[in-house]
Amino acid sequence: DDFRHEALTDVSSTNTECLERARKGALSGLWVTAVRQTGGRGRRGRAWFSEPGNLYASLLLIDAAPMDRLGSLPLAVAVAVQDAISRVMPLDAPDVLIKWPNDILIQRLKVCGILVEGEMLPDGRHALVIGIGINVAVAPEVGLYPVATLREFGVSASPDELFAHLFQSMAETLSLWNGGQGIALIMERWKQVAGGIGENITVNLPDRSISGRFAGIDDTGLLKLETDDGGTRLIAAGDVFFG
Numbered sequence: 001d002d003f004r005h006e007a008l009t010d011v012s013s014t015n016t017e018c019l020e021r022a023r024k025g026a027l028s029g030l031w032v033t034a035v036r037q038t039g040g041r042g043r044r045g046r047a048w049f050s051e052p053g054n055l056y057a058s059l060l061l062i063d064a065a066p067m068d069r070l071g072s073l074p075l076a077v078a079v080a081v082q083d084a085i086s087r088v089m090p091l092d093a094p095d096v097l098i099k100w101p102n103d104i105l106i107q108r109l110k111v112c113g114i115l116v117e118g119e120m121l122p123d124g125r126h127a128l129v130i131g132i133g134i135n136v137a138v139a140p141e142v143g144l145y146p147v148a149t150l151r152e153f154g155v156s157a158s159p160d161e162l163f164a165h166l167f168q169s170m171a172e173t174l175s176l177w178n179g180g181q182g183i184a185l186i187m188e189r190w191k192q193v194a195g196g197i198g199e200n201i202t203v204n205l206p207d208r209s210i211s212g213r214f215a216g217i218d219d220t221g222l223l224k225l226e227t228d229d230g231g232t233r234l235i236a237a238g239d240v241f242f243g
């Protein structure tokens, strides 16, 4: 892909902007960023705090991959974002970790969320939008998880400077992801920088929650949970809580 960037000021949601451009024929590789969103979206229909000072970015990918490989995409994105954030952290700062599938945490506080949305376009192409929100300088009200900003950990980079790193790391990671061998490497990297592997976690599913030992992920990115009855469950979607 050949990546381009459109920097906007106020939008409803950068994900929506990307999808609208896709419907009008935009090509794969378009990045849209905004200073502020008035209708920022989080996972599971939640709202995403979107005041100026943070990074709000979305990348459009068209006909990105066969369906059977798409499960690993959110994990690949988390690896790229973890890398971009790590590049702007001070040397003595705490580790930047991924919480399954693709939140980014520092000291167990959420600093970034990722929302991947897909849509079939009228012309038969399949559009995917990868939305990334990073708390650079402004802390949202505490919601489901405790949150923090990068500024609280000594980061002086602006949202624009952080975006330049993200642009680079996403290009590198997606080119690896596109090559067949790359997915295994990305999954290895994901495990190296994931938080909580081997620990007890609780996963909130839409209808109930289950607890167990976080045993890692399978080749497609599903969460492996060892439950008290000795079995292992594979989980495709849910909110993970440590401890």
Ligand code: BTN
Binding pocket: 012, 013, 014, 015, 016, 037, 039, 040, 041, 042, 043, 044, 046, 048, 055, 056, 057, 058, 103, 112, 113, 114, 115, 131, 132, 133, 134
């Ligand atoms: C989550 O719930 O953790 C995912 C949050 C994703 C937020 C980003 S900000 C840029 C893009 N535009 C949106 O409306 N949402 C994503």
